[in-house]
Amino acid sequence: MITNRRNFLKSAGMLTAAAALFNPASLFAQKGSKKSGSSKVMKLEFEPYELQFKHAFAISTLTRTTTPIVLTKITYDGYTGYGEASMPPYLGESHASVLDFLKRVDLSQFSSPFMIEDIMAYVDSISTNNCAAKASVDIALHDLVGRIMGQPWWKIWGFDAADCPNTSYTVGLDTRDVIIEKTKEAAPYKVIKVKLGHDEATDKMLINTIREVTDTVICVDANQGWKDKNYALDMINWLAERNVNMIEQPLSKYMLDDTAWLTERSPLPIIADEACQRLSDVKKLHGAYSGINIKLMKCTGLHEAREMITLAQALNMKLMVGCMSETSCGITAAAQIAPKMEWVDLDGNLLITNDRFTGGMEIVDGKVTLSDRPGLGIEPIKA
Amino acid sequence: MITNRRNFLKSAGMLTAAAALFNPASLFAQKGSKKSGSSKVMKLEFEPYELQFKHAFAISTLTRTTTPIVLTKITYDGYTGYGEASMPPYLGESHASVLDFLKRVDLSQFSSPFMIEDIMAYVDSISTNNCAAKASVDIALHDLVGRIMGQPWWKIWGFDAADCPNTSYTVGLDTRDVIIEKTKEAAPYKVIKVKLGHDEATDKMLINTIREVTDTVICVDANQGWKDKNYALDMINWLAERNVNMIEQPLSKYMLDDTAWLTERSPLPIIADEACQRLSDVKKLHGAYSGINIKLMKCTGLHEAREMITLAQALNMKLMVGCMSETSCGITAAAQIAPKMEWVDLDGNLLITNDRFTGGMEIVDGKVTLSDRPGLGIEPIKA
Numbered sequence: 001m002i003t004n005r006r007n008f009l010k011s012a013g014m015l016t017a018a019a020a021l022f023n024p025a026s027l028f029a030q031k032g033s034k035k036s037g038s039s040k041v042m043k044l045e046f047e048p049y050e051l052q053f054k055h056a057f058a059i060s061t062l063t064r065t066t067t068p069i070v071l072t073k074i075t076y077d078g079y080t081g082y083g084e085a086s087m088p089p090y091l092g093e094s095h096a097s098v099l100d101f102l103k104r105v106d107l108s109q110f111s112s113p114f115m116i117e118d119i120m121a122y123v124d125s126i127s128t129n130n131c132a133a134k135a136s137v138d139i140a141l142h143d144l145v146g147r148i149m150g151q152p153w154w155k156i157w158g159f160d161a162a163d164c165p166n167t168s169y170t171v172g173l174d175t176r177d178v179i180i181e182k183t184k185e186a187a188p189y190k191v192i193k194v195k196l197g198h199d200e201a202t203d204k205m206l207i208n209t210i211r212e213v214t215d216t217v218i219c220v221d222a223n224q225g226w227k228d229k230n231y232a233l234d235m236i237n238w239l240a241e242r243n244v245n246m247i248e249q250p251l252s253k254y255m256l257d258d259t260a261w262l263t264e265r266s267p268l269p270i271i272a273d274e275a276c277q278r279l280s281d282v283k284k285l286h287g288a289y290s291g292i293n294i295k296l297m298k299c300t301g302l303h304e305a306r307e308m309i310t311l312a313q314a315l316n317m318k319l320m321v322g323c324m325s326e327t328s329c330g331i332t333a334a335a336q337i338a339p340k341m342e343w344v345d346l347d348g349n350l351l352i353t354n355d356r357f358t359g360g361m362e363i364v365d366g367k368v369t370l371s372d373r374p375g376l377g378i379e380p381i382k383a
Numbered sequence: 384m385i386t387n388r389r390n391f392l393k394s395a396g397m398l399t400a401a402a403a404l405f406n407p408a409s410l411f412a413q414k415g416s417k418k419s420g421s422s423k424v425m426k427l428e429f430e431p432y433e434l435q436f437k438h439a440f441a442i443s444t445l446t447r448t449t450t451p452i453v454l455t456k457i458t459y460d461g462y463t464g465y466g467e468a469s470m471p472p473y474l475g476e477s478h479a480s481v482l483d484f485l486k487r488v489d490l491s492q493f494s495s496p497f498m499i500e501d502i503m504a505y506v507d508s509i510s511t512n513n514c515a516a517k518a519s520v521d522i523a524l525h526d527l528v529g530r531i532m533g534q535p536w537w538k539i540w541g542f543d544a545a546d547c548p549n550t551s552y553t554v555g556l557d558t559r560d561v562i563i564e565k566t567k568e569a570a571p572y573k574v575i576k577v578k579l580g581h582d583e584a585t586d587k588m589l590i591n592t593i594r595e596v597t598d599t600v601i602c603v604d605a606n607q608g609w610k611d612k613n614y615a616l617d618m619i620n621w622l623a624e625r626n627v628n629m630i631e632q633p634l635s636k637y638m639l640d641d642t643a644w645l646t647e648r649s650p651l652p653i654i655a656d657e658a659c660q661r662l663s664d665v666k667k668l669h670g671a672y673s674g675i676n677i678k679l680m681k682c683t684g685l686h687e688a689r690e691m692i693t694l695a696q697a698l699n700m701k702l703m704v705g706c707m708s709e710t711s712c713g714i715t716a717a718a719q720i721a722p723k724m725e726w727v728d729l730d731g732n733l734l735i736t737n738d739r740f741t742g743g744m745e746i747v748d749g750k751v752t753l754s755d756r757p758g759l760g761i762e763p764i765k766a
Contacts, residue, residue, distance in 0.1 A: 114534070116541030149532040149539070151497070156532070156539060158499030158686065283697060303541060310693040314666060 038078045042107035044137065046072045048095040051086075051325050051352045055172065055182075064089070067325035070098045071356060072136040074144050076113050081144025081375060082357065083333075085136035086297050086324035086348075093132050101126065101133035113144050120303050131277065131300050132324075138301025139333045139376075146375030153302065153336040154370050163339035164368035166190035167346050168219050173198065176209055183213040190366035192218045193345055196235075197225015203235065207242055219343055221248040224274055229258040233265055240267040246343060248293060248320075249273040260288040271320055271343075279304050282311045291318025291342070296334050297326075309340050323348040332360030332376045338368040356380055421461045425490035427520065429455045431478040434469075434708050434735045438555065438565075447472070450708035453481045454739060455519040457527050459496050464527025464758060465740065466716075468519035469680050469707035469731075476515050484509065484516035496527050503686050514660065514683050515707075521684025522716045522759075529758030536685065536719040537753050546722035547751035549573035550729050551602050556581065559592050566596040573749035575601045576728055579618075580608015586618065590625055602726055604631040607657055612641040616648055623650040629726060631676060631703075632656040643671040654703055654726075662687050665694045674701025674725070679717050680709075692723050706731040715743030715759045721751040739763055 051067045072083035087093040104126055110119050116138075123137050146153050154161055169189035171182045186192050192210060196203040210218065220239055226232040232250040239247070246269045251259050253275035263270040269290035276285055276292040278299050285292060292312055294305050305321075312319055320343040321334050331349040338344050338361075346368065349355055357378040362369045371377040434450045455466035470476040487509050493502050499521075506520050529536050537544055552572035554565045569575050575593060579586040593601065603622055609615040615633040622630070629652045634642050636658035646653040652673035659668055659675040661682050668675060675695055677688050688704075695702055703726040704717050714732040721727050721744075729751065732738055740761040745752045754760040 112538075114538045114541060115543050118543045120541075149534055151532055155495075155497045158497060158503075160498050160501050279697065307693045307697070310690045311697045314662065314690070314694045 039075070040077050040111075042074055042076045042110060042113055044072060044074050044102065044105055044107050044140070046070050046099065046102045046136070048099060049356065051327070052354050053325065054351055054353055068095045069326065069330075070095065070102065070133070070136055071327070071329070072102065072140045074107065074113065074137070074140040076144060077148070079144055079147050081113075081140040081142070081147060082329050082378060082380065083136040083138070083140030083143065084327055084330040085132035086326045086330055087132055088324050091132060091297065091324075093130060097130065098133040098136070101130045102136070105137060107137075113141055113148070116141055116145065116303050120300065124300060132297040134300040135296045135330075138303055139296065139330065142302045142333065142336075143329075143375040143378070150374045152370065152373060152375065152377055154339055155372070157306065157336070159337075159339035161339060161370040164335075164370060165338065165341060165344050166366045167338075167344045167363055167368050168193035169347050170195065170345075170351070171206075171210060173202065173206055176205070179206060179209040180213055183210045186216070187214070188366055189363075190216065191343070192216050193221060193347075194218055195221045195223055197222040200231075200235070204238070207239065207244075211242055215243055218242070218244045219246050219248070219345070220244050221273065222250045224249050224252045226250050227252075229255070229262050232262055236262075236266050236268055244268060246271055246320075249275065256284075256288050263288060263290055269318055271318065273322065279308050279311065282308055282315070282317070286315045286317060289317070291320060293320040293322045293345075294334075294337065295322045295324065296330060297324050302333055302336060305334075305337055309337060313340075318342050320344070321346065325352060327352070327355050328357040328360035329376065329378055332357075332378055335361035335368055335370060336376075338370070344368050422458070423460050423494075425457055425459045425493060425496055427455060427457050427485065427488055427490050427523070429453050429482065429485045429519070431482060432739065434710070435737050436708065437734055437736055451478045452709065452713075453478065453485065453516070453519055454710070454712070455485065455523045457490065457496065457520075457523040459527060460531070462527055462530050464496075464523040464525070464530060465712050465761060465763065466519040466521070466523030466526065467710055467713040468515035469709045469713055470515055471707050474515060474680065474707075476513060480513065481516040481519070484513045485519070488520060490520075496524055496531070499524055499528065499686050503683065507683060515680040517683040518679045518713075521686055522679065522713065525685045525716065525719075526712075526758040526761070533757045535753065535756060535758065535760055537722055538755070540689065540719070542720075542722035544722060544753040547718075547753060548721070548724060548727050549749045550727045550746055550751050551576035552730050553578065553728075553734070554589075554593060556585065556589055559588070562589060562592040563596055566593045569599070570597070571749055572746075573599065574726070575599050576604060576730075577601055578604045578606055580605040583614075583618070587621070590622065590627075594625055598626055601625070601627045602629050602631070602728070603627050604656065605633040607632050607635045609633050610635075612638070612645050615645055619645075619649050619651055627651060629654055629703075632658065639667075639671050646671060646673055652701055654701065656705065662691050662694065665691055665698065665700070669698045669700060672700070674703060676703040676705045676728075677717075677720065678705045678707065679713060680707050685716055685719060688717075688720055692720060696723075701725050703727070704729065708735060710735070710738050711740040711743035712759065712761055715740075715761055718744035718751055718753060719759075721753070727751050 049069050053065050056063050056065050068087050070085045074081045085098045123134050168191035169186040170193045248271045271291045272285045272289040273293040319341045321341045322345040326348040328349045331346050360378045432452050436448050439446050439448050451470050453468045457464045468481045506517050551574035552569040553576045631654045654674045655668045655672040656676040702724045704724045705728040709731040711732045714729050743761045
């Protein structure tokens with residue numbers, strides 16, 4: 001009953017309160033990255049928003065047409081940094097839970113936005129979960145601090161932008177004709193991503209249909225959809241003969257031993273997605289998976305993502321970066337680590353009709369292309 | 384024979400060539416951190432130098448009065464960054480080997496000093512060892528890039544300068560009277576470091592003599608001096624009763640199993656020093672040691688040191704930063720990671736009479752104190 005009451009507050013009262021408090025047009029419509037004031041106190045603002053999909057989005061368990069997000073902004077000393085929380089329903093967050101969380105964040109206690117370790121340790125201590133809400137603070141902080149230093153984060157971290165791999169473009173499950181049409185749309189991309197984990201006939205139909213159109217390499221995300229390790233191994237062997245080069249989350253995230261069995265026998269690398277949330281998961285997955293899929297909305301943002309990279313590399317684990325449905329803000333934040341990745345799945349902003357930012361990461365000839373602009377290099381556009 | 388000839392070249396010919404090529408007074412005497420030119424090609428320069436000790440320096444195997452170092456500087460776009468290689472004889476490097484190495488480094492092939500990962504991967508590929516020479520490039524690069532961004536590295540990394548611990552001050556083996564005098568000199572420090580690993584009577588005399596003067600906490604570095612695990616455990620139990628709070632390298636770096644045995648039974652944390660050189664060592668030491676001592680001259684510099692921190696933390700290993708005899712350049716570089724350390728042993732520049740830099744890390748009331756100045760925040764002084 002207590003849980004129910006809290007959920008009710010989260011999904012009703014708080015959202016209304018937030019809607020009254022924050023006016024999207026006034027908060028995010030102005031160009032805000034340049035010096036426009038000079039308070040040396042960090043101020044966090046936020047606004048709920050709803051992303052609209054170009055195509056309905058099908059994964060193994062449901063179909064959706066929108067994703068709720070919350071846009072954040074932190075101002076300090078005349079600089080503004082932008083962030084974002086994206087809340088696909090399976091993560092258990094919502095407008096209400098994120099707004100509720102962000103109202104509890106008091107950044108005025110920190111003397112400088114550079115204190116990212118202390119600030120994120122504090123933000124992380126506010127609640128057990130709320131990873132997307134935490135990421136929305138982390139991303140805005142990084143944008144802010146990068147703007148102050150006059151550099152993008154890929155450069156601050158010493159990465160080489162030329163190391164960015166091709167990004168994948170998702171072809172979802174649909175009728176045969178629509179799959180063919182979508183595969184043709186994906187022609188500018190060098191990698192196709194396919195979400196499997198349906199029944200065998202459906203999974204094979206999807207792959208075979210794509211293969212009628214193109215031989216472009218395919219990344220498969222099974223989204224925990226395969227129930228048995230032997231079946232999964234058969235499927236992977238079948239896929240390996242069809243120019244598939246990796247499998248994300250073939251089995252349930254709870255089936256660690258079965259996944260280790262599968263990874264040992266699989267001709268393709270097995271990447272943890274649902275099984276890998278945060279830095280503390282990486283060590284546990286070592287030996288069972290070939291690598292990890294880092295998503296900022298799961299790992300609380302760029303600060304922890306940077307540490308996950310170091311740890312995974314030290315453990316000889318492969319690296320991938322993924323995303324939710326996000327604006328160019330979240331996607332460009334994730335793109336900062338693209339030079340260290342073997343696979344990049346950052347098409348979240350390409351699949352929506354109502355982005356809120358320009359100037360972020362671009363896909364040029366299928367490849368992630370990072371700008372030299374400070375912070376994330378993005379600017380807000382009118383809603 | 385081939386080795387001998389190479390050693391001869393290293394210790395004679397190359398040093399002479401270097402001495403002819405580089406004039407200390409002209410290279411390092413000017414104030415060089417501000418814009419003074421604008422070539423967008425990185426230029427590496429270097430100069431051999433000899434540090435003079437205030438006191439002769441005794442460890443378990445020898446006594447010395449000087450340490451050879453090489454000062455480096457990288458210029459780019461009107462900015463200058465300073466670095467340093469320190470070559471205590473037990474590391475196997477010398478003026479000749481470092482100068483020989485640095486002559487092979489061609490930074491002009493890189494378009495930007497921000498490409499620290501690529502540059503250090505290239506530098507590391509030039510030879511198998513030469514870690515101090517590699518560190519001298521890494522430190523100068525970090526100073527340079529920090530100056531371009533207008534920030535010190537502890538801040539760029541998101542650390543909190545207030546987290547810096549007290550540094551230790553070394554009281555070396557000597558006569559009873561000199562030990563008493565030196566212990567009194569150490570009064571401003573909150574931690575005393577003692578190098579043990581002599582015979583039992585000598586080790587105990589040193590500790591007992593210090594304890595006649597002060598109860599200040601002691602860090603013990605046994606420098607691989609204890610030959611047997613049972614003897615080491617007895618000594619550690621004896622030390623634990625005398626306000627000692629950690630033991631560095633009690634046994635030979637090759638005695639990994641014996642060290643694991645000892646760590647399991649020791650009331651004090653056991654820290655790897657000689658056993659821990661680089662990032663790749665950390666994982667191997669996990670389980671056998673409680674933590675690691677990071678030294679820039681062993682691990683090729685700040686870039687790798689930053690990764691060692693992340694890995695050690697993920698493996699629940701304790702962290703310490705140490706140094707060789709170095710100028711304020713190398714010491715201040717190492718101090719950038721001090722906020723993440725449990726123990727800091729950065730007195731290398733306090734024990735020499737001929738420092739070459741001002742403006743670096745300071746010890747205030749026994750505590751490492753970092754400046755807000757860009758890069759390392761140091762300026763060269765006349766030789």
